[in-house]
Amino acid sequence: MADLSFEVQAVSKYFPGVKALDSVSITLEPGKTHALLGENGAGKSTLIKIITGVYAPDEGALHVGRAPVRFASPRDAIMAGVAVVHQERNLIPRFSIAENIMLEHLSDQVLRPLNFAAINEAARPWIEKLGINADPSTPVMELSVAQMQMVEIAKALSLQSSVLLLDEPTAALTPHETVALFNVLRDVRDKGVCVLFVSHKLEEVQEICDSVTVLRDGQNACENLSMNGLTRQDLVRMMIGRTELIAGYRPRDIDRRENALELLDFSSSAGHHGINLAVASGEILGLYGLVGSGRSELAKAIIGLLPTDGGDIRRDGQRVTIASPAEAIHKERIGYVSEDRKHEGLILQHSVLDNAGITVWRRAVNRFGFLTQNSVRRLVEPYLKKLQVKTPSLRQTIGKLSGGNQQKVAFAKWMAANCDVLIIDEPTVGIDIKSKTDLHDLIRDLASSGTAIILITSDMPEMIQLADRIAVMTDFVVSGELGNDGDYSSMSKQIIDLIHIEETRLVGE
């Protein structure tokens, strides 16, 4: 099926009151990796849905190898050779890796008994190729998030399609796994497949892609431009219509005499041991580490979601025990902004107001114990305004807002909660550049107004722009701590060295 081009020609798509796509074109050539870029709301996901057969275009046409095609359903798109790796997991947790990869191939054999040995053998090459490093019969639910992502990619590749569309494939991967994925993608590309790579990570786009199409406000900001000679600044300018403003790190005055939160020889049931960390009011402590190094688990152990297993937590110098997130918030004023806003951070089917207000209900009641029309609104609206959340109304269901706006509401909720200590986990994953800049400003503002912040992020530039000190975590221990001098190349080298030293030590044992 390879060596066919895929063309989207002047496609438009209307929704009530919105023109989501306005005559958008993109051409994928066999043997090339093409990048699709655009901020949230630029029309990227609408275009993806048209390419994958979820929506039919109102105007324009799709061509596979010059022949016009019409997709009435996602199944039509698959039959025409368009394979997709979605942002959301589409795996069956209790099925084995091999069964998940081969799922689409099994559907014709409804009545024949399954030959698991044959399925495992058929899947094994893909498992090895992608470095999944697990037995084909392992249930998918026992895998790490990154491994699941690889299974998802293997599943798409196994269809031998002429077009492979990857939507934010590296969001859950470590740098090491990303390298493995890119090697596979180059392989696939060289076999004559059209690869469409959708990502917010411009460094990756520059590394892997041959050409690029940028969408802005539902239109082409550029179409099939060669990556050669394009700089990161060029891409950003096309995406947002202006040059990116990267605010560098500026040292701030911090009174370190008393720590707002301190961990002494802290251990947890998740596997942390001997952790010593401290953060003062007004300080941003960065916590860097690879996916799976135990950063989010540490946050969850601090707020009482995972059991502790020894050592002390000190809050303003006082030893405290925290049994639940409710105690963390209402007694110790410690909040946790989750990395997983869809499942842990927000209630997608509830309104903006209910989501932002969830931490303040107990303060918003009148003297009879009732919430009045405006009491919640009064407490959260200033924060929503400050963060410039774009929503038709506060009653809007939050699941219908863009990722950047959702994340802003998740932040507003914690600002309204008046916490003294905030643990912020991967605040800008998968959101657009404007929202990202807004959230960075906000994190700085929060620190300046006296909040102690622990910032967990895998985004090295983000870390070096924001953190006053950076602690590096490897395999559930803190392998070192650095003061931030704001110089990207030296800081990133020191951080990577710390991770490397610890890994060498672990191998040595």
Next chain:
Amino acid sequence: MVCIIATIIISLKSPAFFSALNGQVLLEAISINILIALSQMVIIGVGQMNLSVGAIGGFAAISFAGMMEVWGISAPVAAGLAIAIGVLAGSLNGIFIVWTGVSAFVVTLATLAIFKGLNLAITEAQPFYNIPAEVGAFGNTTFFGPLPWILIPALTIVVCVNFMFNRMPLGRKLLAVGANSHAAKLSGINVSHVIIVAHCISGFLAATAGIALVARLQLGQPTIGDDWLIMSFAAPVIGGAILAGGHVSTVATVFGVIIVALITQGLVLFKVDPYLVQVVLGALILAAVGFNRWKDIQTAKTKPGMHSG
């Protein structure tokens, strides 16, 4: 709308429908069914199911009747104690669900058998007949035109439950837990407490319905509650509740009860075989969930996918 049209059609075909007695009977049935439906709706809101609403209601009903007949306790005190039993039964459901982490479906299936078994063991499957006259009067007389006395506690409870879900932190927390218990927990809500309280409220409402039914039947029937289950799900579902939790509407549930009552009553007046009434009720549930699903698909089609731009 549907209610009005249904009422007009029925009254045109059968003038008997508007007679005072019929109105009274209909309103009595509606009042009690509202309590049953709300008892389930609270649990649907928190994202669970309570299969034991009927068993709790029946147990509270025979407790109420039995305490008056056997121990000679006055009606208000007996009612209070029966409600306490309902709340206790609900709290046992909630505590067991939270403590073991077993799904509410399984736990309430088990307690359904337990409460029903206790009911039969106490009554030996014989009704309590000696219900005080004033209790019977409360269940069978009207205070104005065709408006029965039972309507008063039922409407009061509707107002309270509606207020709770819309204006009280408890109600909002309940819906938050129902929609996404993980996010609710991380936002500082004590999820276990909320689930237990929801089951207490459900037990309270089921017991109230049981007591009201004793007053209406003037009989402590051990079979009270046996046929509540379908009704308890039908009305909230017709009212647009999402069974996965997080969204319920008290007012719409009340309309659900009214629609079901009008249709079943209408069928009786048209002399349709009573056994077929069950079939119609089942079809009504399917139609309601089908309609909700269709509406979801329509909105999904017309709204742009803005999730990740």
